[in-house]
Amino acid sequence: xxxxxxxxxxxxxxxxxxxxxxxxxxxxxxxxxxxxxxxxxxxxxxxxxxxxxxxxxxxxxxxxxxxxxxxxxxxxxxxxxxxxxxxxxxxxxxxxxxxxxxxxxxxxxxxxxxxxxxxxxxxxxxxxxxxxxxxxxxxxxxxxxxxxxxxxxxxxxxxxxxxxxxxxxxxxxxxxxxxxxxxxxxxxxxxxxxxxxxxxxxxxxxxxxxxxxxxxxxxxxxxxxxxxxxxxxxxxxxxxxxxxxxxxxxxxxxxxxxxxxxxxxxxxxxxxxxxxxxxxxxxxxxxxxxxxxxxxxxxxxxxxxxxxxxxxxxxxxxxxxxxxx
Amino acid sequence: xxxxxxxxxxxxxxxxxxxxxxxxxxxxxxxxxxxxxxxxxxxxxxxxxxxxxxxxxxxxxxxxxxxxxxxxxxxxxxxxxxxxxxxxxxxxxxxxxxxxxxxxxxxxxxxxxxxxxxxxxxxxxxxxxxxxxxxxxxxxxxxxxxxxxxxxxxxxxxxxxxxxxxxxxxxxxxxxxxxxxxxxxxxxxxxxxxxxxxxxxxxxxxxxxxxxxxxxxxxxxxxxxxxxxxxxxxxxxxxxxxxxxxxxxxxxxxxxxxxxxxxxxxxxxxxxxxxxxxxxxxxxxxxxxxxxxxxxxxxxxxxxxx
Numbered sequence: 001x002x003x004x005x006x007x008x009x010x011x012x013x014x015x016x017x018x019x020x021x022x023x024x025x026x027x028x029x030x031x032x033x034x035x036x037x038x039x040x041x042x043x044x045x046x047x048x049x050x051x052x053x054x055x056x057x058x059x060x061x062x063x064x065x066x067x068x069x070x071x072x073x074x075x076x077x078x079x080x081x082x083x084x085x086x087x088x089x090x091x092x093x094x095x096x097x098x099x100x101x102x103x104x105x106x107x108x109x110x111x112x113x114x115x116x117x118x119x120x121x122x123x124x125x126x127x128x129x130x131x132x133x134x135x136x137x138x139x140x141x142x143x144x145x146x147x148x149x150x151x152x153x154x155x156x157x158x159x160x161x162x163x164x165x166x167x168x169x170x171x172x173x174x175x176x177x178x179x180x181x182x183x184x185x186x187x188x189x190x191x192x193x194x195x196x197x198x199x200x201x202x203x204x205x206x207x208x209x210x211x212x213x214x215x216x217x218x219x220x221x222x223x224x225x226x227x228x229x230x231x232x233x234x235x236x237x238x239x240x241x242x243x244x245x246x247x248x249x250x251x252x253x254x255x256x257x258x259x260x261x262x263x264x265x266x267x268x269x270x271x272x273x274x275x276x277x278x279x280x281x282x283x284x285x286x287x288x289x290x291x292x293x294x295x296x297x298x299x300x301x302x303x304x305x306x307x308x309x310x311x312x313x314x315x316x317x318x319x320x321x322x323x324x325x
Numbered sequence: 326x327x328x329x330x331x332x333x334x335x336x337x338x339x340x341x342x343x344x345x346x347x348x349x350x351x352x353x354x355x356x357x358x359x360x361x362x363x364x365x366x367x368x369x370x371x372x373x374x375x376x377x378x379x380x381x382x383x384x385x386x387x388x389x390x391x392x393x394x395x396x397x398x399x400x401x402x403x404x405x406x407x408x409x410x411x412x413x414x415x416x417x418x419x420x421x422x423x424x425x426x427x428x429x430x431x432x433x434x435x436x437x438x439x440x441x442x443x444x445x446x447x448x449x450x451x452x453x454x455x456x457x458x459x460x461x462x463x464x465x466x467x468x469x470x471x472x473x474x475x476x477x478x479x480x481x482x483x484x485x486x487x488x489x490x491x492x493x494x495x496x497x498x499x500x501x502x503x504x505x506x507x508x509x510x511x512x513x514x515x516x517x518x519x520x521x522x523x524x525x526x527x528x529x530x531x532x533x534x535x536x537x538x539x540x541x542x543x544x545x546x547x548x549x550x551x552x553x554x555x556x557x558x559x560x561x562x563x564x565x566x567x568x569x570x571x572x573x574x575x576x577x578x579x580x581x582x583x584x585x586x587x588x589x590x591x592x593x594x595x596x597x598x599x600x601x602x603x604x605x606x607x608x609x610x611x612x613x614x615x616x617x618x619x620x621x622x623x624x625x626x627x628x629x630x631x
Contacts, residue, residue, distance in 0.1 A: 059534055083540075091536035098528060098535075106529040108550045108625055118536040153626040169536070 005072075006209050007033040007056070007177055012069040014048075014055045023284040025051040027233035028069070033177065038203065038210040040224030040241065042217060042256065044281055048233040049213045050099075053179040056211075057090055073177070092122040095170040099182035101162035105154040111138070112150030115169045122173045137168035141198060160191035167198065174206050181213045196222060217260055221245060229253045232281065232292045239317040249319040251297045252277070291322065299323060329630040330615070337611045344607045345397065345600070349390050352596055359406055359594035380406055380596075393600070402601035407593050412601035415586060420605070422492060423582035426575075427567035429498050430505035435560060438510040442517020442556075446525060447544060449518075457514055465511035473504040473577035490579035501578040505571050509563045516559045520552035527551070553624050561617035565610040 014026040026048040033039045041049050054060050055067050056078065071078040073094065078086060095118075098104040106114055115134035120127060131150070138146035141164040154162055163183065170178060183199065184192040200223065203210060212223055220227055220241065227244050229237040229252065237250040248254045258275030279296040282288060288295050294304040303322050312324040360377040361368075368376075377383050381392065396403060402412035441461075445454040480500060481489035488497050524530065525548050533547040534540075572584035583602055590598040622628045 054531075057535060059531055087537040087539065089537070090534070091538075096532075096535040098532060100528055103528040104532045106533065106547050106551070107627060109547070114532075117538065117542075121537060155627045166532075169532075 004035045005032050006035045006074065007031075007211075008070075008072040009052075009056070010070040010072070012052065012055060012067070012071060014051050014060065014068075015066045016064045017066065018064060021285050024233055024287070025284060026055060029230070029233070029235045031228055031235065031238075033209050033211055035176075035209055036207055037226065038212055038224045040220035040227040041211060041213045041230060042215060042220055042227060043230035044215060046281055046284075047230040049215075049230055050181050052230075053096065053181050053211065053213055056179060057094060057096060058086055059090075059096075088122075091118045091170075091175075092173045093175055094177045094179065095173065095175040096179040097163075097166050097170045097181065097183045099185050101159050101166055101186060104166060105162055107154055110151055110153055111157070111165045115150070115165065115172055118169060119172050134168070134172065137172045138165065140202070141165070141168045141171075143168070159187055160194065163187060163191075163195055164198070167195070167202070171202055171206055171208070175208055178203075178208050178210045179213070180210055182215070183212075184219060185214065185216065192219075199223070217245075217256065229256065232284070232287060234292065234320060235318075236293065236320045237318065239319075243315075243317060249314070249317065249324060250293075250321050251299050251323070252293050255296075255298075326630060330619070333615050333618070337608065340611060341604060341607055345394070345604060346390075348600055348603055349393060350386070352599060353386060355594070357594050359596060362594050363406055397604075402604070403597035405590075405598045406595045407590070407598070412597045415598055416583065416601055416605055419581055419583050419586050422580060423568060423571075423575075423584065426498065426501055426505065426571065426580060426582060427564060429502035430509060430567055430571075431560065431564045433502055433506035434509040434513050434563070437506070438513030439517050439556065441510075442514045443521055443544065443549065445514070445518040446521030449522060454518075457518075461511035461514045464507040467507060469504055469508060469571075469573045470577050472507055473500070473574055476500045476504060477577070490577075492581060497578075497580075501571075501574050501580050504574050504577070505567060509567070512559050512563060513556065517552065517556050520555045521548060524548040524551040550624065554621060557617055557620050557624070561613050561620075565613040568609045568613065569606045 009029060009031040011028045011030065012026055013024065013028050016023040016025060029048075029052065031039070031041075031052075041052065043049050051060070055065075056071050056073075058067065058078065060067065067079060069079065073089065078089065081089070105111065112131055112134045115137055116127070116130035119125065119133050120130035123130070123133075125133070135146045135150045138150055143149050143161060143164050149157070149161075149165075154165070157165065163186075167183075180199070184195050187195060196219065199210070202208075210223070212220065214220060224241050227237075227239060227241050228235045229244075229250065231252050237244070237248070237253050239249070244253065245257065248257055255275070255277035259277060261274055277296055278298075282292075282295070289305070290307050291297070291300070291304040291309045294300040297304065301322060307322075309320050309322050310325055312319050312321065314324060358373070358377075360373045360380060360382060363380075364373050364376050374383075381389060393403070400413075402416075404411055405415055408415065441457040445457045448454055477489045477500065480487045487499050488494075489500075491497055521544075525544070527548075529551075530543060530548055533543045538547075569584075571582070572588055574580065575582045575584040576588070583605070587599060587602045589595075590602065618630075622630055
């Protein structure tokens with residue numbers, strides 16, 4: 001573990017006890033987030049990205065969720081804190097931005113109230129002070145006429161504006177770690193660019209670390225320094241962002257990169273076909289034996305069907321695959 | 326806003342007219358002759374004829390309806406055939422009792438039903454959820470007259486804590502309001518539970534938790550406020566029904582309210598009182614619904630009336 005590690009996840013395993021059986025959404029992952037850096041987490045829907053973020057702040061209802069392992073934040077295990085202690089962390093040292101700005105704001109409370117209640121709670125200021133700080137936060141995230149907007153309800157705002165409000169709320173207590181779960185997915189492209197720019201700028205100003213969860217590889221390329229690729233609850237590859245894009249090691253990462261359409265990129269000999277990963281992500285109730293990716297892998301070997309792949313460390317990269325043993 | 330209320334109030338007029346029309350003709354389809362009832366068994370045909378003339382019942386029915394409407398336009402509901410008192414006076418003497426009982430019952434039902442629903446939603450499928458669920462089922466399946474009588478037996482006769490009937494002090498209202506609330510509370514508990522389970526699973530609830538808010542604040546400020554619309558709808562409808570006279574409860578506890586007035590009047594074929602009382606029920610029901618609609622807008626800013 002490096003000195004400047006802020007969040008250190010060890011063998012995090014999150015399972016859901018359901019009527020159909022036990023679903024292991026996150027299966028023993030290890031991740032490090034360093035101070036001031038942005039860690040990208042990518043993967044298809046259902047690979048456990050969001051559950052990882054929710055597990056860190058223990059925002060999953062338990063039961064049915066069962067979270068095991070260690071999540072060290074500044075050396076303290078979040079999973080063993082009392083509820084009161086974790087509430088001190090939530091929204092204060094670690095905050096979260098969600099995917100759906102249309103549903104993640106409360107429709108019956110004003111935007112200002114929703115931002116200021118966290119400020120009032122964590123900074124022990126009066127209602128009026130919290131309110132003026134909330135207005136200030138809205139100004140910082142570039143919401144026009146913030147003092148008027150603060151008194152309005154979410155339904156009067158556009159998706160992009162609501163996501164700005166969400167970011168204002170998340171950053172209002174200057175968190176040291178921001179968990180951004182698909183922060184731009186629900187927005188249209190021009191708004192996405194604005195939100196990315198905003199997050200980049202605020203990251204520098206507030207000096208916060210970010211865990212950026214997304215399936216958008218373009219966003220990862222733009223914002224993240226290191227990337228972890230998840231597949232069916234496991235981190236299958238972790239690498240600095242340039243290395244990952246230049247030379248993906250895991251066949252799954254290779255497949256992900258191959259399935260991005262590149263507008264304007266044409267091979268000399270006519271169009272290049274978009275590469276897709278064959279098959280679908282299996283249900284968590286039917287996790288394949290040995291390597292989870294082998295049924296869809298074009299380079300699967302005999303051993304991939306028989307034994308769990310080893311974690312291979314290679315020039316500061318990690319990959320969970322037999323190919324590199 | 327003011328315009329909206331005015332519009333709604335004006336729109337009650339055609340509704341009331343419809344009620345009066347249906348009511349007037351349906352009443353007169355009932356078997357039995359009010360003059361006969363009023364005159365008694367021993368009356369001669371001539372006596373009955375005179376009474377019928379006094380009541381205006383010897384005229385064509387459309388003329389009768391016309392007279393009724395023209396008096397109604399002057400806020401005159403006529404006189405009771407039984408007591409000769411103005412109908413409005415008969416109603417006015419009992420309306421406060423009915424209101425009091427309805428308000429007491431609905432408050433009791435909310436006071437128990439809403440917290441019970443919230444607790445059930447926060448801890449679904451636990452023993453406490455099952456407990457409240459069985460209590461709700463008990464309340465809804467208990468016949469009101471039986472429950473009322475049982476309460477009288479226990480609290481008035483055996484324990485002698487509370488009076489068995491009548492009015493006068495706060496003690497008199499305890500048993501009838503409990504009896505009525507037992508039925509209503511079931512609806513309120515069930516709808517609160519369902520509505521809260523829904524809002525507790527919404528994204529904004531997770532957002533609220535992610536801010537570090539206490540669970541109590543998440544439940545009351547963030548989830549409950551969103552869950553209130555269906556709860557208020559049910560409370561409003563039930564309150565409207567209670568205002569419409571809790572006939573059985575009023576009878577069991579000898580409570581002098583509108584429910585008993587209307588039953589007595591039907592038995593006596595006292596047309597003016599029946600008509601007047603039902604029109605008042607209609608008016609109250611419409612007003613309660615208007616208040617519910619205005620509350621919607623107060624609770625949910627997305628609902629605005631112009």
